[in-house]
Amino acid sequence: MAALDLFFSFLLLLIFFFIIPTRASCPHSSCPGGPTVRFPFRLRILQLRRCGYAGFDLSCNNETLQTTLSLTNSSGNNFIVQTIDYDLQTLIVNDPDNCLPKRFLDRSFDNPPDTTPFRIQSFQMYTFLKCSPQATSFPVTARNISCLSDENHTVFAMPSREYDNWLQSKAPSPSPSPSSSGPSCAVISGVRVPARATHEWGVFGDAIEGVALTWSTPDCSLCEAIGRDCGLNRDASQIVCSDPKAKTKGLPRSAKYGIIIGVGIPGFLCILGLASYVCGRISAYGRRNRPNMDLSTSASQQPAIVVVGLDGPTIESYPKTLLGESRRLPKPNDTTCSICLGEYQPNEELRTIPECNHYFHATCVDEWLKMNATCPVCRKSPEGSALITPSSSMSSSSTSLPSP
Template sequence: MPSLQIFFSFLLFFLFLFLLFPQRARGASSDCSISSCPAGGPPVRFPFRLRRIQRRPCGYPKFDLSCSNQTNLTTLTLSGSGAFLVKLIDYRSQKMWIDDPNNCLPKRFLSHPFSLHDTPFSVPGDSKNYTFLNCSSSQTTPTFPAKSISCLSSLEYTVYAVPTGAYYASAPAAAPSSSPELCSVISTALVPRGVTYERSNGRVSGAGVAVTWSQPDCSACEAGNKACGLDTDTRQIVCSDRKKSPGLPRAVKYSIILGVGIPGLLLLIGIIHYIYGKIFDRLHRSSTDDLSTSTALQSANVVVGLDAPTIESYPKTLLGESRRLPRANDNTCSICLGEYQPKEALRTIPECNHYFHANCIDEWLKLNATCPVCRKSPEGSSLVTPSSSVSSSSSSSLASLQ
């Protein structure tokens, strides 16, 4: 019975998982509703998809986003350039703004080139070379057009980004870094033209770089407020009525399901165990009662015989040489079917006056309380159990031997 309980427990557990994660269990009926990372971020829908949250058919190839393991914010990983924080997605204009997770894009540009190779994205306009200068805080602001980079600056110095052409056109041709009025050059880097800036505390810091995509083209769907998607059979872009986004985030829904579902499942398993235990006890009790009843019936059906004193009280006759019988023409014992011979002892049952060999009828009456001929039961006789009969028989045998 315990193995049956364990089987049903596992069956209910897998049924619970099937209901909890319908997308994974049902396969084809995938839910491609709008989603986002737990810590927030732009809403994610086609052509993008969030790995581990939305199924692969919900997005377009190479448009995968993910939730950062450290911050749980929306992240785009570019081959050759690393991971970038996704700040905004404009689905209608098909433009996305990405930023450095540490809010310092210029540092990323100085460490390695910004590349969109092997990605579906591009930067509007051409990239431009910028020269980064390290200027002491005691020096005056450079006269050429420059933008301070707060994430690279400190109290002792300020880092400026200057278009390379404008810098070298304004600075002296010979050893510009040796002049006390000028700043030292850190490096020159290619900066995408799509970089935008925001001003904070009087300084200008990088806010992100804008990238665009042309394929898949969902502009017609977005203009008609339709949901854009990919037909998996024809591989064509299709528009459909936009489904209302769920009221609660996916993570909150799963938390509610886990918080309510697991205790409910444990309670259900406990109730089932209790019911099975009751059924098992009832079946066990029923089988025990049936066995007891069967034993009682068998005991009731056991035939008992007479005790030894009652048998010895029946009349006993010793035949003489003349073999004169108590009943004429009745010279055969009904038990052994042998003829009566002289000197043999016969015993008579008083109630019916039938007689037999004394040895034959004695053994018969020890096991049966009725006459073997007419089946009458002697009146006023004492019945004994088979074991008592055997004991009495054994005692009689021992007495005869003595």
């Protein structure tokens, strides 16, 4: 069993070093309706946590299948991620309802320093007005916000500086609260609007294309500029710049497969051999410790005949011959004991089996007859040998035979 444990330990080490890459792979991913997502971003569920940087988690919208971003200081829904520029470290986001002005009013793009890794380069103050349908005289820079307007009122937005100048130059000026009669406007709020959005207002009206968010940490701009990929090392302690064509370190894939096959097949055969050996030992141990079956029951189920050797008095009754110096034998050609294969020597005692007149060394044939009731040469049973069956008495180990 120790050898089996050692082999399995070696196999686990082999899998760890050759199958599991030394640097965990973080393949690029994306939502069906969104841009490619890679470090420092990661898609929840689809990518491992170590594949992204803290605060750069994205998600896939289950209904629209678009890529979404949640800003911790936003009180509304997640933003739709339209594009990600990894070289410039910029992403463009928009409101899922295509009403970014509403997100400006709830201050979703303010920059609390500790709640989001993203920043907006510059802002411009805008004043939002809620006016009655009769109010029509506004500066050319005022923009009608259709997604916030309805049949009862119209929402306008203009740069706060121009609003102040217009307020001072026009009479009567818009009241700070809705008037009970006549055309009137009320100030909703003065908010900071990202500079990109203010430029698009001047070009596209209120159809703002998106807001640009930038990040500075982690800084992967140099790595991206030379065509490499940013990522965290195995213990996520530092950012490394790796070659995208060499995702893992170590041996080439073909070499790894060759080693795995070369070691795996002999290893599998070793496992089979060890398993067979262990099973054999267990079976042998079980047979040794299995209780003996009742002899009478086993004999009744399968009768058998057992040949029992001769007893001492019977063996002693067989004639002995003491060889002289001439070594004359009844059969001159038989000069060798068929049991020990040794030649007969002077002064040795020989014993003859009466039934067949074969003779042997007395010591050799005595031992033989104690265990076998047949002649070692011709296999004849001497007169008086006993055949014991399972039904015979087992109290005596031998049967007394009458002297010939």
